[in-house]
Amino acid sequence: xxxITISREFGSxxxxxxxxxxxxxxxxxxxxEIITAVAEEVGMNEHYIEKSLNRGFVSxxxxxxxxxxVTHSVNPxxxxxxxxxxxxxxxxxxxxxxxxxxxGRNADIILxxxxxxxxxxxxxxxxxxxxxxxxxxxENLSEKELEKNIKKIDTARLRTRELLSGDKWGAKENYHLTxxxxxxxxxxxxxxTKEFADSFFRRTI
Amino acid sequence: xxxITISREFGSxxxxxxxxxxxxxxxxxxxxEIITAVAEEVGMNEHYIEKSLNRGFVSxxxxxxxxxxVTHSVNPxxxxxxxxxxxxxxxxxxxxxxxxxxxGRNADIILxxxxxxxxxxxxxxxxxxxxxxxxxxxENLSEKELEKNIKKIDTARLRTRELLSGDKWGAKENYHLTxxxxxxxxxxxxxxTKEFADSFFRRTI
Numbered sequence: 291x292x293x294i295t296i297s298r299e300f301g302s303x304x305x306x307x308x309x310x311x312x313x314x315x316x317x318x319x320x321x322x323e324i325i326t327a328v329a330e331e332v333g334m335n336e337h338y339i340e341k342s343l344n345r346g347f348v349s350x351x352x353x354x355x356x357x358x359x360v361t362h363s364v365n366p367x368x369x370x371x372x373x374x375x376x377x378x379x380x381x382x383x384x385x386x387x388x389x390x391x392x393x394g395r396n397a398d399i400i401l402x403x404x405x406x407x408x409x410x411x412x413x414x415x416x417x418x419x420x421x422x423x424x425x426x427x428x429e430n431l432s433e434k435e436l437e438k439n440i441k442k443i444d445t446a447r448l449r450t451r452e453l454l455s456g457d458k459w460g461a462k463e464n465y466h467l468t469x470x471x472x473x474x475x476x477x478x479x480x481x482x483t484k485e486f487a488d489s490f491f492r493r494t495i
Numbered sequence: 496x497x498x499i500t501i502s503r504e505f506g507s508x509x510x511x512x513x514x515x516x517x518x519x520x521x522x523x524x525x526x527x528e529i530i531t532a533v534a535e536e537v538g539m540n541e542h543y544i545e546k547s548l549n550r551g552f553v554s555x556x557x558x559x560x561x562x563x564x565v566t567h568s569v570n571p572x573x574x575x576x577x578x579x580x581x582x583x584x585x586x587x588x589x590x591x592x593x594x595x596x597x598x599g600r601n602a603d604i605i606l607x608x609x610x611x612x613x614x615x616x617x618x619x620x621x622x623x624x625x626x627x628x629x630x631x632x633x634e635n636l637s638e639k640e641l642e643k644n645i646k647k648i649d650t651a652r653l654r655t656r657e658l659l660s661g662d663k664w665g666a667k668e669n670y671h672l673t674x675x676x677x678x679x680x681x682x683x684x685x686x687x688t689k690e691f692a693d694s695f696f697r698r699t700i
Contacts, residue, residue: 412667462665463615468673475699482690489683 292317292491293406295398297459300443301436303417303476304411307469308393310480315487316400318390320383325395327367327492329375339382367446373453394447398465399455406491409483415440417472466490497522497594498611500603502664503646506623506641508681509616512674513598515685520692523595525588530600531573534580544587572651578658599652604660604668612695613690615670620645622677640645671695 295309298304298342305321312319332338368376380400383390392401398408413421419436431439451459462468467486499516503509510526517524537543573581585605588595597606603613618626624641636644656664666675672691674684 396587410667414668460667462615462667462673462675463619466675468667468670470667470671473698477696478694479691482687482694485687485690486684489687493678493683494680 291386291387291405292487293384293397293401293404294391294409295401296391296393296409296411297396297398297447297465298393298411299413299418299460299461300440300447301422303421303471303474304404304409305393306476307409307411307471307479307483308391310476311483312391314480314484315389315391318383318388319392320380320390320397321393322395325376325379325392327374328379329372332375332379336378336382336488339379340385342377342387343382349350366421367450373450383401388432396454399451399457407487408465408482410460410462410468411471412460412468413471413474496589496592496609497692498589498606499614499692500595500606500611501598501614501616502601502652503598503616503671504618504665505645505652506624506627507616507618508626508679509614510598512614512616512676512684512688513596513683515681516688516692517596519685519689520594521598523588523593524597525585525595525602526598527600530581530584530597531577533584536575537584539581539586541583544584545590548584548587550593553699564662572655576653601656601659604656604662605631611689612692613666613670613672615665615673615675616676617665618676618679633667633699 294308294317295310296304298307308321309319309366311317328339328342332342361449376395377400380392380395380397383392384401384404398406415437418440419433420434423433446448448459451457457464467483469483471479499513499520499522501509501513501516503512513526514524516522532549533544537547581600582605585597585600585602588597589606589609603611620642623645624638627641627645628638653664656662662669672688672689676684
Protein backbone atom coordinates (compact mmCIF):
# COMPACT_ATOMS: atom_id res chain seq x y z
CA UNK A 291 0.00 0.00 0.00
CA UNK A 292 1.32 3.43 -0.99
CA UNK A 293 0.37 6.48 1.05
CA ILE A 294 1.18 10.10 0.23
CA THR A 295 0.51 12.69 2.94
CA ILE A 296 0.36 16.39 2.16
CA SER A 297 0.64 19.02 4.87
CA ARG A 298 0.35 22.61 3.74
CA GLU A 299 0.10 26.25 4.63
CA PHE A 300 -3.34 27.68 4.03
CA GLY A 301 -3.52 29.17 0.54
CA SER A 302 -0.38 27.43 -0.74
CA UNK A 303 -2.31 25.21 -3.17
CA UNK A 304 -1.42 22.00 -1.31
CA UNK A 305 -4.94 20.66 -1.51
CA UNK A 306 -5.13 21.21 -5.27
CA UNK A 307 -1.72 19.57 -5.67
CA UNK A 308 -2.92 16.58 -3.61
CA UNK A 309 -6.09 16.14 -5.67
CA UNK A 310 -4.26 16.41 -8.99
CA UNK A 311 -1.52 14.06 -7.76
CA UNK A 312 -4.12 11.44 -6.75
CA UNK A 313 -5.69 11.77 -10.20
CA UNK A 314 -2.46 11.25 -12.16
CA UNK A 315 -1.31 8.42 -9.88
CA UNK A 316 -4.67 6.67 -9.88
CA UNK A 317 -4.81 6.86 -6.08
CA UNK A 318 -7.82 7.49 -3.85
CA UNK A 319 -8.06 10.99 -2.45
CA UNK A 320 -9.01 12.23 1.02
CA UNK A 321 -8.85 15.62 2.65
CA UNK A 322 -10.04 17.56 5.65
CA GLU A 323 -13.55 18.09 4.30
CA ILE A 324 -14.06 14.38 3.61
CA ILE A 325 -12.55 13.19 6.88
CA THR A 326 -14.36 15.75 8.97
CA ALA A 327 -17.67 15.04 7.28
CA VAL A 328 -17.33 11.31 7.93
CA ALA A 329 -16.16 11.92 11.51
CA GLU A 330 -19.02 14.28 12.27
CA GLU A 331 -21.58 12.01 10.66
CA VAL A 332 -20.60 8.81 12.35
CA GLY A 333 -19.05 9.95 15.60
CA MET A 334 -16.53 7.51 16.94
CA ASN A 335 -18.17 4.21 16.12
CA GLU A 336 -15.65 2.38 13.95
CA HIS A 337 -18.24 0.04 12.49
CA TYR A 338 -20.16 3.04 11.16
CA ILE A 339 -16.97 4.69 9.93
CA GLU A 340 -16.18 1.66 7.82
CA LYS A 341 -19.73 1.48 6.47
CA SER A 342 -19.66 5.16 5.67
CA LEU A 343 -16.34 4.89 3.82
CA ASN A 344 -17.53 1.89 1.87
CA ARG A 345 -20.94 3.05 0.73
CA GLY A 346 -19.64 5.57 -1.75
CA PHE A 347 -19.91 8.51 0.64
CA VAL A 348 -16.43 9.65 -0.24
CA SER A 349 -16.67 9.52 -4.00
CA UNK A 350 -20.00 11.36 -3.77
CA UNK A 351 -18.36 14.19 -1.83
CA UNK A 352 -18.02 17.08 -4.24
CA UNK A 353 -14.45 18.27 -4.69
CA UNK A 354 -13.67 21.87 -5.51
CA UNK A 355 -10.47 23.85 -5.36
CA UNK A 356 -12.29 26.50 -3.38
CA UNK A 357 -11.26 27.35 0.11
CA UNK A 358 -13.78 26.59 2.74
CA UNK A 359 -12.46 28.13 5.90
CA VAL A 360 -10.73 31.39 5.26
CA THR A 361 -13.83 33.52 5.66
CA HIS A 362 -15.04 31.78 8.81
CA SER A 363 -14.49 33.41 12.14
CA VAL A 364 -14.94 30.22 14.18
CA ASN A 365 -12.05 28.81 16.19
CA PRO A 366 -10.15 26.66 13.71
CA UNK A 367 -8.78 24.28 16.38
CA UNK A 368 -10.93 21.12 16.35
CA UNK A 369 -12.32 19.71 19.58
CA UNK A 370 -10.49 16.75 21.12
CA UNK A 371 -13.53 14.62 20.37
CA UNK A 372 -13.43 15.55 16.69
CA UNK A 373 -9.65 14.94 16.56
CA UNK A 374 -10.17 11.44 17.95
CA UNK A 375 -12.94 10.73 15.46
CA UNK A 376 -10.80 12.08 12.58
CA UNK A 377 -7.95 9.82 13.68
CA UNK A 378 -10.21 6.78 13.62
CA UNK A 379 -11.48 7.74 10.16
CA UNK A 380 -7.90 8.08 8.87
CA UNK A 381 -6.94 4.69 10.31
CA UNK A 382 -10.04 3.14 8.75
CA UNK A 383 -9.06 4.62 5.38
CA UNK A 384 -5.58 3.07 5.65
CA UNK A 385 -7.07 -0.27 6.76
CA UNK A 386 -8.88 -0.49 3.41
CA UNK A 387 -5.46 -1.22 1.89
CA UNK A 388 -5.81 0.98 -1.18
CA UNK A 389 -3.18 3.49 -2.36
CA UNK A 390 -4.19 7.03 -1.41
CA UNK A 391 -3.26 10.68 -1.12
CA UNK A 392 -4.43 12.43 2.03
CA UNK A 393 -4.27 16.17 2.65
CA GLY A 394 -4.14 17.62 6.15
CA ARG A 395 -5.43 16.31 9.48
CA ASN A 396 -1.93 15.29 10.62
CA ALA A 397 -2.31 12.10 8.65
CA ASP A 398 1.49 11.76 8.37
CA ILE A 399 1.72 11.51 12.17
CA ILE A 400 -1.25 9.18 12.49
CA LEU A 401 0.01 6.90 9.69
CA UNK A 402 3.76 7.16 10.52
CA UNK A 403 4.21 3.41 11.04
CA UNK A 404 2.83 2.75 7.52
CA UNK A 405 5.74 4.73 6.07
CA UNK A 406 3.98 7.42 4.00
CA UNK A 407 5.71 9.73 1.54
CA UNK A 408 5.45 13.06 3.40
CA UNK A 409 5.18 16.34 1.53
CA UNK A 410 4.90 19.89 2.88
CA UNK A 411 3.61 22.65 0.59
CA UNK A 412 4.23 26.33 1.34
CA UNK A 413 4.37 29.76 -0.30
CA UNK A 414 5.09 33.35 0.63
CA UNK A 415 2.25 35.46 2.03
CA UNK A 416 1.53 37.59 -1.09
CA UNK A 417 1.26 34.40 -3.14
CA UNK A 418 -1.13 32.80 -0.60
CA UNK A 419 -3.30 35.92 -0.46
CA UNK A 420 -3.46 36.02 -4.26
CA UNK A 421 -4.47 32.35 -4.42
CA UNK A 422 -7.16 32.88 -1.77
CA UNK A 423 -8.54 35.89 -3.62
CA UNK A 424 -8.74 33.88 -6.84
CA UNK A 425 -10.30 30.83 -5.25
CA UNK A 426 -12.24 31.71 -2.09
CA UNK A 427 -15.97 32.29 -2.11
CA UNK A 428 -16.48 35.92 -3.04
CA GLU A 429 -16.95 37.49 0.35
CA ASN A 430 -14.65 40.34 -0.53
CA LEU A 431 -12.29 40.15 2.38
CA SER A 432 -9.49 42.68 2.25
CA GLU A 433 -5.89 41.50 1.86
CA LYS A 434 -5.30 42.40 5.48
CA GLU A 435 -8.25 40.32 6.66
CA LEU A 436 -7.16 37.41 4.49
CA GLU A 437 -3.62 37.56 5.89
CA LYS A 438 -5.00 37.57 9.43
CA ASN A 439 -7.19 34.53 8.70
CA ILE A 440 -4.37 32.65 6.96
CA LYS A 441 -2.10 33.18 9.95
CA LYS A 442 -4.85 32.13 12.36
CA ILE A 443 -5.53 28.90 10.49
CA ASP A 444 -1.83 28.02 10.18
CA THR A 445 -1.26 28.71 13.87
CA ALA A 446 -4.10 26.30 14.63
CA ARG A 447 -2.45 23.68 12.40
CA LEU A 448 0.87 24.15 14.15
CA ARG A 449 -0.74 23.84 17.57
CA THR A 450 -2.83 20.82 16.62
CA ARG A 451 0.29 19.07 15.37
CA GLU A 452 2.10 19.91 18.60
CA LEU A 453 -0.71 18.18 20.44
CA LEU A 454 -0.20 14.94 18.52
CA SER A 455 3.56 14.90 18.04
CA GLY A 456 6.88 16.38 19.06
CA ASP A 457 7.55 17.04 15.36
CA LYS A 458 7.36 20.69 14.41
CA TRP A 459 4.75 21.49 11.76
CA GLY A 460 6.44 22.74 8.59
CA ALA A 461 10.04 21.99 9.65
CA LYS A 462 11.74 20.41 6.62
CA GLU A 463 13.30 17.68 8.78
CA ASN A 464 9.83 16.16 9.25
CA TYR A 465 9.07 15.73 5.54
CA HIS A 466 10.62 13.95 2.57
CA LEU A 467 10.03 16.94 0.33
CA THR A 468 9.01 20.57 0.81
CA UNK A 469 7.65 22.43 -2.21
CA UNK A 470 7.53 26.21 -2.53
CA UNK A 471 4.53 27.21 -4.69
CA UNK A 472 5.28 30.95 -4.68
CA UNK A 473 4.47 32.27 -8.18
CA UNK A 474 3.85 28.75 -9.41
CA UNK A 475 0.93 27.21 -11.22
CA UNK A 476 0.04 24.05 -9.27
CA UNK A 477 -0.58 22.04 -12.45
CA UNK A 478 3.11 22.36 -13.37
CA UNK A 479 4.16 20.75 -10.11
CA UNK A 480 2.11 17.58 -10.42
CA UNK A 481 4.45 15.54 -12.64
CA UNK A 482 7.65 16.45 -10.75
CA THR A 483 5.96 15.57 -7.47
CA LYS A 484 4.77 12.27 -8.93
CA GLU A 485 8.37 11.49 -9.95
CA PHE A 486 9.54 12.01 -6.37
CA ALA A 487 6.73 9.87 -4.99
CA ASP A 488 7.46 7.10 -7.51
CA SER A 489 11.15 7.15 -6.61
CA PHE A 490 10.25 6.97 -2.90
CA PHE A 491 8.08 3.88 -3.41
CA ARG A 492 10.79 2.26 -5.59
CA ARG A 493 13.64 3.14 -3.19
CA THR A 494 16.44 0.65 -2.82
CA ILE A 495 18.06 1.51 0.52
CA UNK B 496 20.55 31.06 -18.95
CA UNK B 497 19.42 28.45 -16.44
CA UNK B 498 21.06 28.27 -13.02
CA ILE B 499 20.49 25.61 -10.36
CA THR B 500 21.94 26.27 -6.91
CA ILE B 501 22.30 23.53 -4.34
CA SER B 502 22.81 24.25 -0.66
CA ARG B 503 23.25 21.25 1.58
CA GLU B 504 24.03 19.89 4.98
CA PHE B 505 27.42 18.23 5.15
CA GLY B 506 27.10 14.51 4.41
CA SER B 507 23.59 14.77 2.92
CA UNK B 508 24.78 13.88 -0.58
CA UNK B 509 23.93 17.31 -2.01
CA UNK B 510 27.17 17.55 -3.90
CA UNK B 511 26.72 14.15 -5.54
CA UNK B 512 23.13 15.11 -6.44
CA UNK B 513 24.39 18.36 -7.98
CA UNK B 514 27.04 16.63 -10.08
CA UNK B 515 24.65 13.95 -11.32
CA UNK B 516 21.97 16.57 -12.03
CA UNK B 517 24.43 18.62 -14.10
CA UNK B 518 25.34 15.47 -16.03
CA UNK B 519 21.73 14.50 -16.92
CA UNK B 520 20.76 18.09 -17.74
CA UNK B 521 23.87 18.75 -19.83
CA UNK B 522 24.76 21.72 -17.62
CA UNK B 523 28.20 22.86 -16.48
CA UNK B 524 29.07 21.99 -12.90
CA UNK B 525 30.79 24.01 -10.20
CA UNK B 526 31.31 23.42 -6.51
CA UNK B 527 33.25 24.64 -3.52
CA GLU B 528 36.44 22.87 -4.51
CA ILE B 529 36.44 24.38 -8.00
CA ILE B 530 35.49 27.88 -6.90
CA THR B 531 37.94 27.94 -4.03
CA ALA B 532 40.75 26.62 -6.19
CA VAL B 533 40.15 29.32 -8.80
CA ALA B 534 39.77 32.01 -6.12
CA GLU B 535 42.96 30.97 -4.35
CA GLU B 536 44.91 30.71 -7.58
CA VAL B 537 43.97 34.01 -9.08
CA GLY B 538 43.18 36.16 -6.07
CA MET B 539 40.75 38.91 -6.83
CA ASN B 540 41.83 39.95 -10.28
CA GLU B 541 38.76 39.48 -12.48
CA HIS B 542 40.76 39.34 -15.69
CA TYR B 543 42.68 36.37 -14.36
CA ILE B 544 39.51 34.74 -13.04
CA GLU B 545 38.01 34.84 -16.52
CA LYS B 546 41.19 33.51 -18.09
CA SER B 547 41.34 30.76 -15.50
CA LEU B 548 37.72 29.73 -16.09
CA ASN B 549 38.20 29.73 -19.84
CA ARG B 550 41.43 27.82 -20.18
CA GLY B 551 39.94 24.51 -19.20
CA PHE B 552 40.98 24.74 -15.59
CA VAL B 553 37.52 23.73 -14.44
CA SER B 554 37.00 20.72 -16.64
CA UNK B 555 40.46 19.51 -15.68
CA UNK B 556 39.55 19.65 -12.00
CA UNK B 557 39.06 16.07 -10.88
CA UNK B 558 35.63 15.38 -9.47
CA UNK B 559 35.06 12.74 -6.83
CA UNK B 560 32.18 12.06 -4.49
CA UNK B 561 34.62 11.95 -1.63
CA UNK B 562 34.35 14.41 1.20
CA UNK B 563 37.27 16.75 1.54
CA UNK B 564 36.74 18.57 4.78
CA VAL B 565 35.25 16.36 7.42
CA THR B 566 38.55 15.14 8.74
CA HIS B 567 40.19 18.57 8.81
CA SER B 568 40.49 20.42 12.04
CA VAL B 569 40.96 23.84 10.47
CA ASN B 570 38.40 26.58 11.03
CA PRO B 571 35.84 25.99 8.26
CA UNK B 572 34.77 29.66 8.06
CA UNK B 573 36.56 31.22 5.06
CA UNK B 574 38.40 34.51 5.42
CA UNK B 575 36.61 37.63 4.20
CA UNK B 576 39.22 37.94 1.46
CA UNK B 577 38.49 34.43 0.22
CA UNK B 578 34.72 35.06 0.38
CA UNK B 579 35.14 38.14 -1.82
CA UNK B 580 37.30 36.24 -4.29
CA UNK B 581 34.77 33.35 -4.35
CA UNK B 582 31.97 35.82 -5.04
CA UNK B 583 33.86 37.25 -7.99
CA UNK B 584 34.51 33.77 -9.34
CA UNK B 585 30.80 32.90 -9.07
CA UNK B 586 29.80 36.10 -10.86
CA UNK B 587 32.38 35.41 -13.57
CA UNK B 588 30.91 31.90 -14.02
CA UNK B 589 27.41 33.37 -14.46
CA UNK B 590 28.73 36.01 -16.86
CA UNK B 591 29.82 33.24 -19.22
CA UNK B 592 26.10 32.76 -19.98
CA UNK B 593 26.08 28.97 -19.90
CA UNK B 594 23.55 26.84 -18.00
CA UNK B 595 25.08 25.48 -14.83
CA UNK B 596 24.61 23.73 -11.50
CA UNK B 597 26.54 25.18 -8.58
CA UNK B 598 26.89 23.57 -5.15
CA GLY B 599 27.57 25.61 -2.04
CA ARG B 600 29.37 28.93 -1.54
CA ASN B 601 26.07 30.79 -1.07
CA ALA B 602 25.73 30.99 -4.82
CA ASP B 603 21.94 31.32 -4.51
CA ILE B 604 22.41 34.59 -2.60
CA ILE B 605 25.14 35.87 -4.88
CA LEU B 606 23.13 35.04 -8.03
CA UNK B 607 19.67 35.93 -6.64
CA UNK B 608 18.93 38.54 -9.32
CA UNK B 609 19.54 35.92 -12.03
CA UNK B 610 16.62 33.90 -10.65
CA UNK B 611 18.22 30.50 -9.96
CA UNK B 612 16.28 27.35 -9.07
CA UNK B 613 17.24 26.95 -5.40
CA UNK B 614 17.47 23.51 -3.80
CA UNK B 615 18.36 22.58 -0.23
CA UNK B 616 19.46 19.00 0.53
CA UNK B 617 19.39 17.57 4.06
CA UNK B 618 19.28 14.30 5.99
CA UNK B 619 19.12 13.08 9.55
CA UNK B 620 22.39 12.72 11.49
CA UNK B 621 22.69 8.88 11.36
CA UNK B 622 22.25 9.02 7.60
CA UNK B 623 24.90 11.74 7.22
CA UNK B 624 27.38 9.87 9.41
CA UNK B 625 26.79 6.70 7.38
CA UNK B 626 27.37 8.57 4.12
CA UNK B 627 30.57 10.16 5.48
CA UNK B 628 31.87 6.79 6.63
CA UNK B 629 31.24 5.31 3.21
CA UNK B 630 32.76 8.19 1.30
CA UNK B 631 35.35 10.03 3.37
CA UNK B 632 39.02 9.31 3.10
CA UNK B 633 39.72 6.44 5.42
CA GLU B 634 40.98 8.26 8.47
CA ASN B 635 38.86 6.13 10.77
CA LEU B 636 37.12 8.87 12.69
CA SER B 637 34.61 7.60 15.23
CA GLU B 638 30.91 8.31 14.73
CA LYS B 639 31.11 10.82 17.55
CA GLU B 640 34.02 12.66 15.95
CA LEU B 641 32.25 12.67 12.59
CA GLU B 642 29.08 14.08 14.16
CA LYS B 643 31.11 16.81 15.84
CA ASN B 644 32.80 17.74 12.54
CA ILE B 645 29.51 17.68 10.60
CA LYS B 646 27.93 20.05 13.12
CA LYS B 647 30.97 22.33 13.03
CA ILE B 648 30.93 22.57 9.24
CA ASP B 649 27.19 23.20 9.08
CA THR B 650 27.42 25.87 11.78
CA ALA B 651 30.08 27.56 9.66
CA ARG B 652 27.76 27.41 6.62
CA LEU B 653 24.93 28.92 8.62
CA ARG B 654 27.11 31.72 9.94
CA THR B 655 28.66 32.45 6.53
CA ARG B 656 25.18 32.75 5.03
CA GLU B 657 24.15 35.10 7.83
CA LEU B 658 27.07 37.30 6.88
CA LEU B 659 25.86 37.62 3.29
CA SER B 660 22.10 37.62 3.73
CA GLY B 661 19.22 37.94 6.15
CA ASP B 662 17.91 34.62 4.79
CA LYS B 663 18.29 31.76 7.21
CA TRP B 664 20.41 28.87 5.92
CA GLY B 665 18.27 25.75 5.51
CA ALA B 666 14.88 27.41 6.18
CA LYS B 667 12.47 26.01 3.57
CA GLU B 668 11.10 29.49 2.82
CA ASN B 669 14.42 30.39 1.18
CA TYR B 670 14.40 27.53 -1.36
CA HIS B 671 12.13 26.28 -4.11
CA LEU B 672 12.57 22.69 -3.02
CA THR B 673 14.01 20.91 0.01
CA UNK B 674 14.95 17.25 -0.40
CA UNK B 675 15.40 14.83 2.48
CA UNK B 676 18.00 12.19 1.54
CA UNK B 677 17.67 10.13 4.73
CA UNK B 678 17.90 6.44 3.75
CA UNK B 679 17.91 7.38 0.07
CA UNK B 680 20.24 6.49 -2.74
CA UNK B 681 21.19 9.79 -4.41
CA UNK B 682 20.97 8.28 -7.90
CA UNK B 683 17.23 7.73 -7.45
CA UNK B 684 16.65 11.43 -6.76
CA UNK B 685 18.27 12.77 -9.92
CA UNK B 686 15.35 12.36 -12.34
CA UNK B 687 12.68 13.71 -9.94
CA THR B 688 14.89 16.71 -9.20
CA LYS B 689 15.43 17.29 -12.92
CA GLU B 690 11.63 17.27 -13.42
CA PHE B 691 11.24 20.00 -10.80
CA ALA B 692 14.03 22.06 -12.32
CA ASP B 693 12.56 21.67 -15.82
CA SER B 694 9.12 22.76 -14.59
CA PHE B 695 10.71 25.78 -12.88
CA PHE B 696 12.41 26.91 -16.08
CA ARG B 697 9.20 26.34 -18.07
CA ARG B 698 6.96 28.04 -15.50
CA THR B 699 4.04 30.06 -16.78
CA ILE B 700 3.23 32.48 -13.94
